[in-house]
Amino acid sequence: MDIDREVLNIVVVGHVDHGKSTVIGRLLYDTKSLPEGAIDRVKRIAKEKGKPFEYAYLLDAFEEEQKQGITIDTTQLQFRTDKRDYVIIDAPGHKEFLKNMISGAASAEAALLIIDANEGIQEQSKRHGYILSLLGIQKAYVLVNKMDLIQYSEEKFNAIKQEMNEFLTSLHVYPLKYIPVSAFHGENITASSDKMPWYKGEPVLKAIDLFEKDKGLEGKPLRFPIQDVYKFDSRRIIAGRIEAGTLRAGDEILISPSNKVTKVKSIEYWVEKDKVDQISAGMSVGITVEDEFFNQRGEFISHTYDAPITSDTFKVSLFWMGKNDLVKNKEYKLKLATQEVECEIYAINKVIDATTLENLENANQAKTNDVAEVTIKTKREICFDEFRNNQNTGRFVIVDGYDVCGGGIVTGLAQERQSASKFVKQDDEIVAKCFDEYYYVLTEGGIKKIEGVPHSFNIGDVIPSTGVTYEYPADFNVVDIKTGLTAIIRKSKLQDIISLKHLAYEQSPFIDSQGAFIKIYSEEDFNKFAADLEKLQQSESSRTAAFANQWFDFMKFRQIRYLTATKSLEIEYQI
Amino acid sequence: MDHLDRLEAQSIFILREAYKKFGKLGMLWSIGKDSTVMLWLAKKAFFGHCPFPFIHVDTTHKIPEMIAFRDRMAKEYNIELIVHTNQEALDAGMGPDKGRLVCCKALKTDGLQQVVTKYEFEGLILGIRRDEEGSRSKERVFSERNKDSEWDYTNQAPELWDQFKTDFPKGNHIRVHPILHWNEMDIWAYIEREKIELVDLYFAKNGKRYRSLGCAPCTGQIDSNAVTVAQIIEELKNTKVGERAGRAQDQEDSYAMQKLRKDGYM
Numbered sequence: 134m135d136i137d138r139e140v141l142n143i144v145v146v147g148h149v150d151h152g153k154s155t156v157i158g159r160l161l162y163d164t165k166s167l168p169e170g171a172i173d174r175v176k177r178i179a180k181e182k183g184k185p186f187e188y189a190y191l192l193d194a195f196e197e198e199q200k201q202g203i204t205i206d207t208t209q210l211q212f213r214t215d216k217r218d219y220v221i222i223d224a225p226g227h228k229e230f231l232k233n234m235i236s237g238a239a240s241a242e243a244a245l246l247i248i249d250a251n252e253g254i255q256e257q258s259k260r261h262g263y264i265l266s267l268l269g270i271q272k273a274y275v276l277v278n279k280m281d282l283i284q285y286s287e288e289k290f291n292a293i294k295q296e297m298n299e300f301l302t303s304l305h306v307y308p309l310k311y312i313p314v315s316a317f318h319g320e321n322i323t324a325s326s327d328k329m330p331w332y333k334g335e336p337v338l339k340a341i342d343l344f345e346k347d348k349g350l351e352g353k354p355l356r357f358p359i360q361d362v363y364k365f366d367s368r369r370i371i372a373g374r375i376e377a378g379t380l381r382a383g384d385e386i387l388i389s390p391s392n393k394v395t396k397v398k399s400i401e402y403w404v405e406k407d408k409v410d411q412i413s414a415g416m417s418v419g420i421t422v423e424d425e426f427f428n429q430r431g432e433f434i435s436h437t438y439d440a441p442i443t444s445d446t447f448k449v450s451l452f453w454m455g456k457n458d459l460v461k462n463k464e465y466k467l468k469l470a471t472q473e474v475e476c477e478i479y480a481i482n483k484v485i486d487a488t489t490l491e492n493l494e495n496a497n498q499a500k501t502n503d504v505a506e507v508t509i510k511t512k513r514e515i516c517f518d519e520f521r522n523n524q525n526t527g528r529f530v531i532v533d534g535y536d537v538c539g540g541g542i543v544t545g546l547a548q549e550r551q552s553a554s555k556f557v558k559q560d561d562e563i564v565a566k567c568f569d570e571y572y573y574v575l576t577e578g579g580i581k582k583i584e585g586v587p588h589s590f591n592i593g594d595v596i597p598s599t600g601v602t603y604e605y606p607a608d609f610n611v612v613d614i615k616t617g618l619t620a621i622i623r624k625s626k627l628q629d630i631i632s633l634k635h636l637a638y639e640q641s642p643f644i645d646s647q648g649a650f651i652k653i654y655s656e657e658d659f660n661k662f663a664a665d666l667e668k669l670q671q672s673e674s675s676r677t678a679a680f681a682n683q684w685f686d687f688m689k690f691r692q693i694r695y696l697t698a699t700k701s702l703e704i705e706y707q708i
Numbered sequence: 709m710d711h712l713d714r715l716e717a718q719s720i721f722i723l724r725e726a727y728k729k730f731g732k733l734g735m736l737w738s739i740g741k742d743s744t745v746m747l748w749l750a751k752k753a754f755f756g757h758c759p760f761p762f763i764h765v766d767t768t769h770k771i772p773e774m775i776a777f778r779d780r781m782a783k784e785y786n787i788e789l790i791v792h793t794n795q796e797a798l799d800a801g802m803g804p805d806k807g808r809l810v811c812c813k814a815l816k817t818d819g820l821q822q823v824v825t826k827y828e829f830e831g832l833i834l835g836i837r838r839d840e841e842g843s844r845s846k847e848r849v850f851s852e853r854n855k856d857s858e859w860d861y862t863n864q865a866p867e868l869w870d871q872f873k874t875d876f877p878k879g880n881h882i883r884v885h886p887i888l889h890w891n892e893m894d895i896w897a898y899i900e901r902e903k904i905e906l907v908d909l910y911f912a913k914n915g916k917r918y919r920s921l922g923c924a925p926c927t928g929q930i931d932s933n934a935v936t937v938a939q940i941i942e943e944l945k946n947t948k949v950g951e952r953a954g955r956a957q958d959q960e961d962s963y964a965m966q967k968l969r970k971d972g973y974m
Contacts, residue, residue, distance in 0.1 A: 138711065139711075140711055210845070211839060211891060220889075233864070233866070235866055235868055236848070236864075236866045236867045236868055239867075239868035239869055240868075360721070360724050360725070360728065361724055361727070361728045363754065363755065363757075365754060365755065365756075365757040365759065366755075366757070368755070370755060372724055372753075373724075374717065374721045401755055402755070403751055403752050403755050403756045404752070404902075407752070415709050415713075415714060415717055416709065416713070416717050417716075417717040417718075417720035417721045417724070417753070419755060430728060454866055466875075468871045525869075528869055529871075530866075530868065530869065530871040532875055534875070535865075535873075535875040535876050535877065536865040536866075536873070536875070537865055537866045537867070537868070537871060537873070538866075540866070540868050540869070
C-alpha cells in the first residue's frame with residue numbers, strides 16, 4: 134500500500150445469512166488482498182470441519198463463529214483498488230450483536246447494505262437501515278445478493294429495490310445505487326455480469342470507487358474540546374483534538390461553558406518539523422493561551438463569533454443497547470466529546486420499533502435494540518452542536534453501570550417541527566415538493582398527493598433522487614418559479630443554490646420545485662425560459678397556467694401508481 | 709492531513725485518553741518496531757515527556773541485541789523502565805522445549821499478569837495491530853480484562869465515536885491499543901518519515917533479516933537484502949507472505965493466537 138493514497142472505511146451490514154461475509158471474502162479474494170497461506174489455512178479448517186470451502190470463512194477468525202456460522206464481532210480488513218485503499222468493516226447480522234454492528238458502523242464513512250434476493254427485506258435489514266440513518270452515514274449502496282437463487286430476475290430485483298427504497302427514504306437514507314450481485318458466484322463483483330445484461334450500472338468494485346470522501350471539516354466553526362491540561366515543564370499546555378474548524382496562533386478564543394475569552398499564545402510541538410502556525414480539524418494538538426484561567430477537560434474552545442450551544446436540556450434520537458431498559462428518573466452518565474456528565478431522561482417522547490417503524494407513544498422505557506426520541510437533562514450545562522450542523526460534537530453515548538449502553542444524536546433544543554422539505558443554503562430556501570408522491574387511490578377514485586417526510590437538505594446532503602413514483606437523474610436542477618432560485622443537484626447531492634440569472638447553462642435537466650420537467654433542451658431554450666420566467670414574475674399570476682402548459686412536462690420523471698387506500702402510507706415519525 | 713498524519717493524530721488522542729483516565733498506567737515495550745513507534749508517539753503526545761513507565765516482560769530468551777538496544781534507548785529517551793521476568797517459571801525449567809504455547813503462556817502471559825498485579829495497573833498500553841492476525845482484528849481500542857487478565861471477546865462493550873471504556877470494576881484492567889488501526893506498511897512508512905531509530909535486527913545481514921521480533925528460539929528470519937527502511941518498504945510491497953509467518957507460536961494450531969490471547973496474551 135502506498136502511504137499517500139486515500140483510505141475509505143466501508144461498513145458491510147445486513148440481515149444474518151444474507152451474505153455479508155461472502156461479499157467481503159469475495160472482495161478480498163478478487164482484489165488479491167489475502168496473504169499467501171490464508172486461503173490454504175481456511176481450506177484446511179473447512180476440511181477439518183468437513184465443510185466445503187466458502188469465501189465467508191476467510192473472515193471467521195474465531196472458533197465460535199465457525200460453529201454457529203455467524204460473525205460475532207466486528208472485523209476490519211483491508212483491500213485496495215486502483216483508486217484507493219479500503220478498510221472494510223464486517224458487522225454482525227444477528228440481533229444480539231447489534232452493539233457490535235454499531236461499534237463497526239460508527240467508524241465508517243460509507244455503507245454496503247446486503248439483502249438476500251430470495252428472502253427479501255428482513256428485520257435486520259430495516260434495523261440496520263435505521264442505524265445508518267442515526268449514525269449519519271449518507272453514502273450507501275444496497276447490494277441485492279444471491280441473485281442466482283431468483284434466476285437473475287430483473288423484475289424481482291426491482292420489487293426489492295422499490296420496497297427497500299420506500300423504507301430507507303422515510304429515514305432520510307438515500308442509497309446512491311442498487312446493485313444486483315451473486316457474491317458466491319462472483320457476478321457483478323469485479324466485472325459486469327453477463328447473467329444480468331439488464332443491469333446497466335457498475336459492478337461493486339467499480340461502484341465503491343465512486344463514493345466521495347467528506348471534505349470541508351476545516352472550514353466549519355472551530356470546535357476544540359479540551360482533552361487535558363499538561364504542566365510537565367514551564368509550559369502550561371492545553372491538549373486535545375480539533376473536531377472542526379481551524380485555529381491560528383494569535384486568534385481570540387472563547388472557552389465554553391465558563392465563557393472566558395483569551396488569545397492563543399503558541400501552538401506547541403515536540404520535534405522541530407511539526408512546528409506550524411495553523412492547526413485544523415482532525416489534528417491532536419496542544420496550545421498555550423495568554424490568560425491562564427483554570428481550564429479543565431470537557432470545556433470547548435471556539436472562536437468568539439461562532440460558539441457552540443450551551444444547555445442542560447435537549448432533544449435527542451438514540452438507540453439503546455443496554456441489558457436494562459432505558460427509563461426515566463434514573464441516573465446515567467453522558468459522554469459527549471471529552472465531556473462527562475450525570476444525566477437523566479427527562480421525557481420519553483417516542484419509542485420506535487426499528488423493524489416495523491411502529492411508534493409506541495407514551496412509552497415509559499426503551500428496551501434493548503429500540504430507537505427512541507427522548508429529552509435529556511444533564512446535571513450541569515454542557516457544550517454541543519446539533520448533529521446536522523456538526524457530527525463530531527452532536528453525538529454522544531450513555532453509560533449505564535460500567536458499559537456504554539446507548540448512542541445518539543442531538544436533534545435540537547426547541548419543540549419546532551418542520552412542515553415541508555426544503556433545500557437550504559444559509560438564508561436561501563426552496564420548498565421542495567418534487568419528492569412528494571402521487572397515487573391514484575382506488576377507494577377514493579382520484580389522484581392524491583402524499584408529501585414526503587419533511588427534511589432540510591443542506592449543501593452536500595444526499596437527496597432522494599428516486600422515490601416510489603418518481604425517478605430523477607443523478608444530475609439535475611430544481612427551479613423555484615416564484616423566486617428564480619435554483620438548487621443544483623450533482624451526483625444526487627445538493628451542490629449549491631443560486632439564482633437562475635447567475636446560472637451558466639449545462640446539459641443536466643431542469644425541473645420545477647413540484648417535480649415537473651422543464652422543456653429545456655438547449656442553451657437557446659434555457660435563455661428563452663429565463664426571459665419568460667422573468668416576465669412571469671413581473672406580471673399577473675393568471676398567466677401562470679399558460680406558462681406552465683408551455684414549459685412543463687409533469688410526467689417525464691413521474692408516474693402515478695395505484696393504491697387501495699391512503700391510510701397505509703401515513704408515516705408519523707421523524708428523526 | 710495525509711494518511712500518516714491522521715493515524716498519528718488518532719493514536720495521540722488515544723494515548724492522551726489513557727493518561728487522563730488511568731492513575732496507574734504503563735506501556736508495554738517489546739523492543740520491536742511497533743512498540744518503538746508507540747514510544748515515539750508518546751513523546752509527541754506529551755511534548756517530549758513520558759509520563760508513565762515502560763514495561764518489558766523479559767523471557768530471558770530474547771535476542772541479545774534487543775536487550776542492548778532497550779537499555780540504550782531507555783537512557784536516551786529518559787524513560788522509566790520496568791523489566792520483569794517470571795523467575796519462578798524459569799527456575800522450574802520452563803522453556804520452548806516444554807511446548808511453544810505452554811512457554812508463551814508462562815513466560816509472557818503469566819509474566820505480564822505478575823506485573824499487573826504487582827504494580828496494580830489499571831491501564832496497560834500495547835502495540836498490537838488489527839492486521840496482524842484474526843483475533844487482534846476484533847479488538848477494541850480500550851479492551852477490558854478481568855482480574856486474571858482474561859478476555860471475554862464474545863461480550864465486548866460497544867465502542868463508538870472514540871468514547872472508550874473507562875468504567876470497570878476494581879481489579880480489572882484495560883488494555884489500551886493506540887495503533888490498532890495501523891497496518892505493517894503504515895508502521896514502516898512512519899518510521900521512515902519520522903526517522904525513528906530501530907534495533908538493527910530488522911535490517912538484512914548476509915541475506916537474512918527479522919520481519920517480526922520475538923524470542924530467539926521461536927522467531928525465524930526471512931530472506932532479504934533490505935538494509936534501509938526504504939528498501940524494507942519496497943520489499944513489503946511485493947510480498948504475499950504474512951508478517952507473523954516467522955513466529956512459531958502462531959502456527960502451532962489454527963486457533964493458537966486466539967487461545968493465547970483469551971488468557972491474557974498481548
